[in-house]
Amino acid sequence: MAKLEGKALVAQGGGPTAVINQSVVGVVLEARKFPQVTHVYGAQHGVNGIINEKFVDLTEVASSNLEAMAKSPSSGLFSTRDKPDEAYCAKIFDVCKAYDIRYFFYCGGNDSADTCHILNKQSEAVGYDLRVIHVPKTIDNDLEVTDHCPGYGSAAKFVAQAFAGVNLDNRAIPGVYIGVVMGRHAGFLTAATALGRKYEDDGPHLIYLPERPLTLEKFCADVQEVYSKYGRCVVAVSEGVENEKGESIAAQFTGGEVDSHGNVQLSGTGALGDMLAEYLKKNTKIKRVRADTLGYLQRSFLGCVSETDQEEARSVGEKAANYAIRDGKDGSVIMKRTGNYAISYDLTELKNVARLTKKMSDTYINEAGNNVTEAFLNYARPLAGPLPEFALLDAPAVARILQK
């Protein structure tokens, strides 16, 4: 096979993660090793930066700078919410031709995989040699085929540490705590809040996922039951929870603002949490009800990274470069779980990932639809990695003197 000479281009799309820069740096450092790669470019702000020709030259960037960026959360090449259609992709394709780009790596979720898929078909249709690789990332963990997605493990670690902490806070000053977690259609991240549980009565005691319809009546009854038992209750709710008609509960309270993908705005507002808290205050006798919406910290907090996630994100980028440049392949990089716990890497066709959303397996959700199973914990634990230790006081009670 003749070596395909030309430039490599890498870009990032969609919501940032704590480790998406690891993947980009994996692509860049690996691509720079191949003599047929004349330059490695980065597009700023994803596909938007391609059609507007906002490129930076990564060919000679110091590896120390790349390594420092790799450890930084968010998208170092910046991102975009643009979701290219055929016409948009034709523009991308024109730019690729003009710059002699022969290898394109797009790091993103299922929308980014779709862009790769369209671009791949367009290049094949006109016989322009362009290798296209989708490099997976998403804190939602909702991509098909792959065992899990880079970015998920670190976000899972963040929400697990957050709920381990608020659970201790809720012990100290009892009441109901509701934490709203990111995840539009898949509950993986919300489910990960359970990873911080250590003691039998640790919260979150209730976990509501987009995979199961939520009625406010059931929500209220569930909370009452836990509160009666423990005198307190910690609840994790996905921002994407829906009623039985499949309507977003959050959307009813945000005025329905939509982004350019036609998705309702779920993040950057406390409406869902506040509404649920209000509902509980009105319909129970519980006085202290508090709601937090975890917000952007889940995907961008500086200094909370799963080491496993970090290493895998790097590997996925390195593999992407090799699949495209060494092997001449197109596709989406996937991870396969082997043993307990190891990962092997492979490539799947772009159409198997593009635009598709993976939901949580039924085996990961309890019968009542308000908690996760041991199977889910076993799935997610190695991805988040070890959490900081904590302990309750283990001290004997003192017999009362004055009362009784």
Added chain:
Amino acid sequence: MAKLEGKALVAQGGGPTAVINQSVVGVVLEARKFPQVTHVYGAQHGVNGIINEKFVDLTEVASSNLEAMAKSPSSGLFSTRDKPDEAYCAKIFDVCKAYDIRYFFYCGGNDSADTCHILNKQSEAVGYDLRVIHVPKTIDNDLEVTDHCPGYGSAAKFVAQAFAGVNLDNRAIPGVYIGVVMGRHAGFLTAATALGRKYEDDGPHLIYLPERPLTLEKFCADVQEVYSKYGRCVVAVSEGVENEKGESIAAQFTGGEVDSHGNVQLSGTGALGDMLAEYLKKNTKIKRVRADTLGYLQRSFLGCVSETDQEEARSVGEKAANYAIRDGKDGSVIMKRTGNYAISYDLTELKNVARLTKKMSDTYINEAGNNVTEAFLNYARPLAGPLPEFALLDAPAVARILQK
């Protein structure tokens, strides 16, 4: 001086912090060294646990358990929002007498210092030997006399890492980001969001503190100015910001729920952030405006602790035990800053701390009242300690081919 024989009692009041357990463990381990201390008790849920005689015996608790609890966020002895008056303190005093408690350590903020103060006066009035020490803690950092408060440094580190991350996120997908930070009357914690700034154009670009009145018109004009310059804007707002009449802006939107201290509920609702975001959307042409309310994670997140804060919290507890038991003194433990940076410990009279709130020095706030000064950063930096590293990509731009 004859050694005062009897029991020691330790308790925690008010909002938890990441290191309040360090102070308790400092008290306990140190108090256990003195032969005149017959037992060390802990009251569960602060003063409420005293009047209800909910004591645990800490005299023989394994030091490994204590050390594990010390590293855990939140209040291991649980907390209370009760704010004792004279009658309440008389009940506490009766319990102290019944249990032969001679040393009382109360770990909390200015309300807890007030409880100590009342109790101290009551014991003196009847000639019952009771040493009372207030062990300072608060993420708000608003206690008088002391240079700073244990608990603040870790919360400062958390918000600095949060804003360093969301600033990178805001670079990737530009718009306006508003983060609402805890701090009812003092802006120290909100100000600490600036500690994560590294590059010239890093956010938070605007910081609004309770020490300066906020008008929505000025807020809007400030954001517009930053947005025009950078194409994006990151804002840190204290939950306690007030209008020019001294009215809480948040309270207008929360229905005015008050706790048992008569304080308006500021935490556990996204109302202030959402309202500010709505106001910007209506009064500017900026489309992407997002608001997060950082909430309980600021004081209870598992795994984000300032080492300096941790060590000082422990020392404050140890010093408290020695002041009371070895030296026979009452008071509130304070920290004095020496050199750059070291701390020496001392005791101040309870009346100097009780019920008083320290606000930020004018030298810490810029002229425009929308940012902090270098003097503040120098004050706060050693308290939060070093933050995780991050870096922007340093790559040359590529000249355009198709456009221009």
